[in-house]
Amino acid sequence: MRSLFEGYRPTFKPHSLGYEAESLLLLTPSQQMCYYDGKLFGGYIALLMDRILADCCKHKDKPAFTAYLNTSFNHSVPPSGPMLLRAWPEKVEGRKVFLKGSVRIPGKEAHDWVDAVRTDALFIRPKP
Numbered sequence: 001m002r003s004l005f006e007g008y009r010p011t012f013k014p015h016s017l018g019y020e021a022e023s024l025l026l027l028t029p030s031q032q033m034c035y036y037d038g039k040l041f042g043g044y045i046a047l048l049m050d051r052i053l054a055d056c057c058k059h060k061d062k063p064a065f066t067a068y069l070n071t072s073f074n075h076s077v078p079p080s081g082p083m084l085l086r087a088w089p090e091k092v093e094g095r096k097v098f099l100k101g102s103v104r105i106p107g108k109e110a111h112d113w114v115d116a117v118r119t120d121a122l123f124i125r126p127k128p
């Protein structure tokens with residue numbers, strides 16, 4: 001399990017609804033899982049998103065469980081390039097935390113980043 005998250009070191013910033021999280025990641029060769037050459041396996045991307053969204057909920061708070069994780073793959077993620085994972089809360093209703101997340105990859109222009117993957121998620125905190 002540890003190797004799946006090698007290099008994953010999220011940082012947290014206060015947000016009006018909790019905390020937002022981000023982690024810049026450069027995958028090791030063993031993490032560069034592809035079914036099609038040059039395109040990082042989407043299931044692995046969803047795993048990374050689930051992790052950063054869960055960490056975003058749990059930071060200085062109770063844990064929360066994934067109720068749904070809706071992931072849109074807009075562009076392929078190159079396995080050997082940098083990727084920026086991001087997660088932030090959108091709405092909190094009682095135990096329900098609605099979050100958004102994205103995976104950004106370098107764009108065509110220098111210093112330009114594009115959203116390759118976007119996630120809408122619901123996490124639910126346990127009953128008191």
Ligand SMILES: CCCCCCCCCCCC(=O)SCCNC(=O)CCNC(=O)[C@H](O)C(C)(C)COP(=O)(O)OP(=O)(O)OC[C@H]1O[C@@H](n2cnc3c(N)ncnc32)[C@H](O)[C@@H]1OP(=O)(O)O
Binds near residue numbers: 127
């Ligand atoms: C190699 C290792 C790597 C490890 C990789 C590391 C990744 C870290 C990821 C960690 C996170 C997880 O994996 S967690 C594990 C995966 N997820 C799970 O196992 C969750 C399975 N589901 C459940 O246990 C349950 O359904 C819960 C806890 C999510 C909710 O149950 P509950 O607490 O009884 O709440 P319940 O009363 O049903 O619902 C509360 C409110 O939420 C709404 N609600 C509930 N579910 C949904 C839903 N899917 N979509 C919309 N709304 C929902 C209800 O309508 C209700 O709204 P209202 O009427 O109040 O308005």
